[in-house]
Amino acid sequence: MIAVIKEKQEWSALLAKAENLDFYHTYDYHHLSKTEGESPILIKYTEGDTTLVLPLLLRDIENSDYKDATSVYGYAGLLALHIDAHFNKANFHNELNAFFKAQKIISVFSRLHPFIEHQEDLHTGLGHILSLGKVVYVDLTQTIEDQRAKYNRRLKTYVNKARKLCTVIEGTVEEHVQTFIELYEENMKRVDATDNYFFDTAYYHRLLSSSDFETKLMLCQHNESQEIIAGALFMKTGNIVQYHLSGLSEEYFELNPIKLIIDEMRIIATNEGYNIFNLGGGLGSEEDSLFKFKSGFSKDFETFKVWKYVVDEAAYKTLTKNHLGTEIKTEELHDGYFPAYRAPVKTHTV
Structure with a gap:
């Protein structure tokens, strides 16, 4: 039986009954996102x-009676x-599919959690699961010394230097939020981040005051x-700590203060009994400079995967043709930008 929960x-x-979950699953984070x-x-x-x-964000599709669904970032x-x-997994798939069709949901996209093992198995057979790249994590069940032994040599030097010149403190909403926002936005502008960042x-x-999860602002x-x-x-x-957002002053860039903050949170989280400290992957799951920065802390990786499911192939193809002006073949339904009818369209200027 399918039921929809909104309260x-x-x-x-x-969620309180789940053995493994993350803040990305929570009511508050969905309403924040x-x-x-x-x-x-x-x-x-x-x-x-x-x-x-299964938590999702339900969306109307412009100029149609259809909807689609996506996961939070x-x-x-x-x-x-x-x-x-x-x-019986087949029963689950049949009921989920019937629900999507009854709600006129023609496609579903969900980012999967790299540390929740059953997800891929429960989705397999319904739509497609694609591996996009690697995420870097620190295994907090190891000793603090063994964790640090996996740091690359340059990172150890940076952290040691930063510890001599700086101190990591826990920030408060009243005193430090605005300072953090300015540092974060300065950082995003420096890397030419898109508006959704x-x-x-x-x-x-709201992130710092949520009762669904604990947020720590470290400075x-x-x-x-x-x-x-x-x-x-x-x-x-x-049992998971996620590295969510960060920012730094360009004036002190060479001091590598973010690396010191991550190192300090690793120690704190280990002492508090957490198992996984997830640093995430590169931008767009690429092994770019961001991924290189994170992989300096650990050589432990997990694969980041996504689930793509076209519920109504005919409607999906029609919307895609209307949007892109070209036909999409059945074997291409799960390729590239998904759903294809929401793909950014390049405009030509004269």
Whole structure:
């Protein structure tokens, strides 16, 4: 049986039963992430003693009666609250497919969580799962010394130097949020980030005040000037710590303060009993300079995968042709930008 959950109390009560989850699954993060025209839903499937939940953002498709669904930015995907011995995956797929069709949802896209093992198996057979790249993580079940032994030599030098000149402190909403926002936005402008990497002030306040997960604002203070020169937001849920956002002052770029903050959070999270410190991957899952920066901390990687599912092939093809002006073949449905009818269209200027 399929049910749709929209209220926070029921959403949170269901997630409380999950053995493994992340802040990306929560009601608060979905409502923080949604943009105009997006409605957060939690799809609940029950069969006997089996309960599965799938959080999604439901979207209207412009100039049509159809909808589609996508996951929040980050690592979300299906959660198994309990699977009993009589669970039949085919029944789950049939009911989920029937629900999508009844709601006129013609395509579904979800980023999967690299540390929740059952997700790929539960999705296999319905749509396509694609591997996009690697994420870097620190195994916090190892000793602090063994973790540090995996740092590359240059990183150890940078961290040692930064520790002599700087101190990592925990920030507060009242005192430090605006400083962090300025540092983060300065950093995003420096790397020419797109608009979706910028947030309004309320986003940071809601992130730091959520009851669904714990957010830590860690700051790097220059000892001599007492200036806050860098900051990072880390999200703690279950046994996982996620490196979420960070920014630094260009004036102190050579001090590598973000590396010091990450090193400090690694130590704190280990002492607090967390298992995984996920640093994430490169931009667009590429092994770029961002990935290189993160892989200096660890050689432990997991594969980042996404789920793409075309529910109504005919409608998908029609919308894609209307949008792009070209036909799309069945074997190409899951290639490239997904869904294709939302792909950015290049405009030619004279």
